[in-house]
Amino acid sequence: MRANVWSGRNTVQVENVPDPKILNSRDAIVKITSTAICGSDLHMYDGYMPTMRKGDILGHEFMGEVVETGRDLDNLSVGDRVVVPFPIACGNCNACRNEMYSVCENSNPNAGLAEKVMGHSPCGIFGYTHMLGGYAGGQAEYARVPFADVGPIKIDNDLPDEKVLFLSDIFPTGYMGAELCDIKPGDVIAVWGAGPVGQFAVASAKLLGAERVIAIDRFGYRLAMARDEAGADDIIDYEQADVVATLNEMTGGRGPDACIDAVGMEGHHSHVALHAYDRVKHAARLETDRPHALREAIMTCRTGGTISIIGAYGGMVDKFPIGAAMNKSLTFKMGQCHVQRYLRPLLQRIENGEIDPSFVITHKLGLEDTPRGYEMFKNKEDNCEKVVLKP
Amino acid sequence: MTSSAMRGNGSAPTLPDAPPSVPRVPSPEGEITRFLGWFSLGLGVPQTVAPGRVNRLIGVRDDSNSRIWQRIVGARELAAAAGIFSRPRPAGWLWARVAGDINDLALLRAAWRNKEQRPGRLAAATASVAGITAVDAFTAARMSRLPKDVTKDRSFRVKASTTVRRSPDELYAFWRDFANLPRFMAHLEAVETGPDGRSRWRATGPAGMKVEWDAEVISDRPGELIAWRTLPGSAVAHSGTVGFVPAPGDRGTEVHVDIEYAPPAGKAGSIVGKLFGEEPELQVRDDLRRFKQVIETGEVVRSEGTREGTLTRRLVAQKSAQPLERSSS
Numbered sequence: 128m129r130a131n132v133w134s135g136r137n138t139v140q141v142e143n144v145p146d147p148k149i150l151n152s153r154d155a156i157v158k159i160t161s162t163a164i165c166g167s168d169l170h171m172y173d174g175y176m177p178t179m180r181k182g183d184i185l186g187h188e189f190m191g192e193v194v195e196t197g198r199d200l201d202n203l204s205v206g207d208r209v210v211v212p213f214p215i216a217c218g219n220c221n222a223c224r225n226e227m228y229s230v231c232e233n234s235n236p237n238a239g240l241a242e243k244v245m246g247h248s249p250c251g252i253f254g255y256t257h258m259l260g261g262y263a264g265g266q267a268e269y270a271r272v273p274f275a276d277v278g279p280i281k282i283d284n285d286l287p288d289e290k291v292l293f294l295s296d297i298f299p300t301g302y303m304g305a306e307l308c309d310i311k312p313g314d315v316i317a318v319w320g321a322g323p324v325g326q327f328a329v330a331s332a333k334l335l336g337a338e339r340v341i342a343i344d345r346f347g348y349r350l351a352m353a354r355d356e357a358g359a360d361d362i363i364d365y366e367q368a369d370v371v372a373t374l375n376e377m378t379g380g381r382g383p384d385a386c387i388d389a390v391g392m393e394g395h396h397s398h399v400a401l402h403a404y405d406r407v408k409h410a411a412r413l414e415t416d417r418p419h420a421l422r423e424a425i426m427t428c429r430t431g432g433t434i435s436i437i438g439a440y441g442g443m444v445d446k447f448p449i450g451a452a453m454n455k456s457l458t459f460k461m462g463q464c465h466v467q468r469y470l471r472p473l474l475q476r477i478e479n480g481e482i483d484p485s486f487v488i489t490h491k492l493g494l495e496d497t498p499r500g501y502e503m504f505k506n507k508e509d510n511c512e513k514v515v516l517k518p
Numbered sequence: 519m520t521s522s523a524m525r526g527n528g529s530a531p532t533l534p535d536a537p538p539s540v541p542r543v544p545s546p547e548g549e550i551t552r553f554l555g556w557f558s559l560g561l562g563v564p565q566t567v568a569p570g571r572v573n574r575l576i577g578v579r580d581d582s583n584s585r586i587w588q589r590i591v592g593a594r595e596l597a598a599a600a601g602i603f604s605r606p607r608p609a610g611w612l613w614a615r616v617a618g619d620i621n622d623l624a625l626l627r628a629a630w631r632n633k634e635q636r637p638g639r640l641a642a643a644t645a646s647v648a649g650i651t652a653v654d655a656f657t658a659a660r661m662s663r664l665p666k667d668v669t670k671d672r673s674f675r676v677k678a679s680t681t682v683r684r685s686p687d688e689l690y691a692f693w694r695d696f697a698n699l700p701r702f703m704a705h706l707e708a709v710e711t712g713p714d715g716r717s718r719w720r721a722t723g724p725a726g727m728k729v730e731w732d733a734e735v736i737s738d739r740p741g742e743l744i745a746w747r748t749l750p751g752s753a754v755a756h757s758g759t760v761g762f763v764p765a766p767g768d769r770g771t772e773v774h775v776d777i778e779y780a781p782p783a784g785k786a787g788s789i790v791g792k793l794f795g796e797e798p799e800l801q802v803r804d805d806l807r808r809f810k811q812v813i814e815t816g817e818v819v820r821s822e823g824t825r826e827g828t829l830t831r832r833l834v835a836q837k838s839a840q841p842l843e844r845s846s847s
Contacts (some may be wrong), residue, residue, distance in 0.1 A: 132840065145841040150820040180823070182838030199816065221683055221769055233811045236824040237836075239800055251821060257836045261823020264839070270839070273819065335798040 129518070130184045130267035131497040136174035136179050139498050141187060147263060147271035149401025150357050151200035155275035157209060161288035162189035164500050165296060167439045172257065172391060172501055176441055178240060178258040185254040187213035187220070188265030188295040190288060193279075202276045211272050211280035211294045212466035214253040215262060218277035224249075234274065235260045244442065249463060263384035266497055268518045271294070280470040289475055289485040289515065293327070297513075299469035301389065302334075302435035307367045307460035308385035310335045315375055317341045317383035317427070320419035321349035323487045323513045324437060325389035329357040330482055332387070341377060343370055343420075345395065348510040356486040371427045384432050386424035391438025394419035418444040425452050436461035447517045487513040494518040525583045535594025550657045554615065555602035557650070558595040577639025580627045594618050612658035617806040619651035623679065638835060675778040676799045680806040682813050683770035686762035694744055694759055702808035702818065704801070704829050716749070730751050755780035773809070775802055 129145045170176045190210040193203050210373040214226035231250035238248035240258045254264015301324050316332040318325050321344035332340045342353035342360040350362040363373050397418040405417040425448050430464035493498050500514040565572050569588030573580040601611035626644045651840040691725040696717050721729045731752035736743035747757035758777035765772045807828045811819050818827035823839040
């Protein structure tokens with residue numbers, strides 16, 4: 128089959144690789160009809176995620192048709208149309224039983240590596256480093272899906288791929304970001320990052336009843352999408368305005384009730400020197416992550432407010448204003464999304480017409496054009512927001 | 519671990535503090551190695567900080583060229599010191615010291631050809647380097663022959679634990695049927711229990727080396743604990759316990775494994791080293807992870823990069839995360 132493989136920093140290429148096969152009895156093989164490039168794929172593309180190997184197939188947002196099932200898989204049949212969540216979760220361990228699927232205790236065969244870095248291991252993830260499992264990803268014609276009786280959701284309606292594909296990651300991730308804010312009537316929510324996850328965080332905060340949602344980014348087209356499509360009430364271009372002062376102004380000096388970091392480890396800062404400081408340390412691996420958005424969120428969040436982190440971080444940050452966070456009584460909530468928990472309720476919202484997730488799609492490419500898709504997405508060329516690939 | 523003190527709960531069964539203990543023997547190689555580490559540090563600092571003084575001390579002409587060499591050699595010494603102190607078994611760094619010594623002798627030989635040297639000091643320096651070369655080579659050779667992981671006290675104890683969502687009785691029953699053990703212990707091929715209750719264990723090392731040993735159960739408390747030890751003359755002499763303790767709330771059962779390997783003698787010791795590689799603790803932890811997978815999910819979980827599932831040697835030598843050719847798997 129053809130698949131998009133990582134072959135070094137800033138290099139991906141579509142190659143011939145062997146077809147996947149069943150390795151565990153609850154596996155399914157899925158013929159992929161739609162797949163996408165995620166912002167977190169760029170962290171690997173840019174070389175900031177350790178434990179990648181040349182030849183690793185990337186991609187963790189995909190859907191398709193079941194073409195083969197393992198002998199103990201009893202809920203899916205050949206021909207079923209499924210969306211596959213990015214966290215691989217067994218459904219049997221204590222974490223899964225508590226619906227904390229992204230910290231499944233059994234799905235990472237390389238848990239020993241993750242424990243060295245994090246103390247305990249999170250779940251395995253498709254196409255997302257060897258530290259998180261060494262699983263082949265979904266930017267390919269076919270993929271093997273472990274624990275297919277726990278993850279994939281069957282799509283029985285005739286909604287097009289574009290409307291349900293993002294149940295695999297970015298819609299539930301944005302939704303969880305908003306849910307972690309524990310939104311109450313009157314709450315003002317600020318969202319850093321108007322990439323695809325940020326768009327869904329904005330839209331979900333509105334769905335969950337936020338009084339006012341403010342989107343923060345530096346790209347005009349992304350802010351316009353947040354306002355016009357996702358439903359943000361206000362937007363802030365952080366290269367044009369002082370974010371902390373503007374948010375204070377917008378909230379009568381209180382600050383947002385909750386702040387969502389949908390940026391993660393490769394943030395930018397409007398101040399050239401401050402950005403350069405973190406950029407240099409990041410490049411030299413003195414800190415692994417650049418936490419500009421997080422620092423700003425902590426400084427501007429109202430006292431007693433909530434910081435919700437759904438942008439992906441990989442390791443260490445510095446200049447972390449823990450004093451502000453502690454003295455302001457902030458609550459921190461975060462995590463890789465427990466996608467399995469949100470599949471059904473969010474599919475229902477799509478079916479009910481409450482949201483059409485396809486609004487983020489700006490580019491559709493064939494699988495062979497995947498490397499160009501990475502470049503466009505990384506460099507924000509041609510107003511690129513979300514690339515969907517059609518194998 | 520004093521599990522009773524930790525729990526402070528009279529109802530939970532307690533685990534013995536340790537498997538039947540084995541006396542520990544300090545190793546002379548470890549002492550010499552530490553000395554050599556300090557020696558490297560003691561040379562490296564003045565060489566990099568004050569190369570001119572060192573030149574004069576050892577009777578070499580002090581010029582910019584020789585100072586550069588002093589700094590290079592000093593940096594090498596500092597690297598060796600760092601390597602020796604940071605590695606539990608720094609045979610490689612000791613051999614690096616030997617290579618450095620030979621290099622130093624070559625440099626000193628070049629210095630002899632120079633007219634401006636001071637012969638008395640240079641001779642003393644040459645004799646010193648020759649002497650330390652002998653010590654380095656001797657220690658490196660001894661260290662290379664020692665089995666892994668037993669360098670410091672010649673025996674090792676491995677403890678690991680996990681929590682599994684099943685009752686102590688179920689986990690005890692699965693473990694007590696030793697024929698189940700190869701399903702999650704990566705190195706084990708088979709365990710056969712004879713009519714006398716003694717068992718024969720067959721394992722394969724990384725290089726395909728076959729090892730067998732006999733063991734007997736020395737304590738057996740259903741739903742709580744199994745303790746075993748190998749019979750005299752076993753190639754891999756060890757004793758161990760596995761305890762099953764109810765986890766708090768509805769979290770299932772804590773499984774605590776505690777294994778002590780006897781002081782290895784000669785070939786048997788090196789078999790233990792080869793069987794368990796660099797990190798025996800990691801291997802036991804991996805076995806427990808696989809145990810949890812087998813019990814909770816029904817089998818060992820595999821990915822394209824780790825076709826065999828959780829396995830220590832696969833942690834360091836991953837395959838690409840893409841499907842393998844059918845013929846090669």
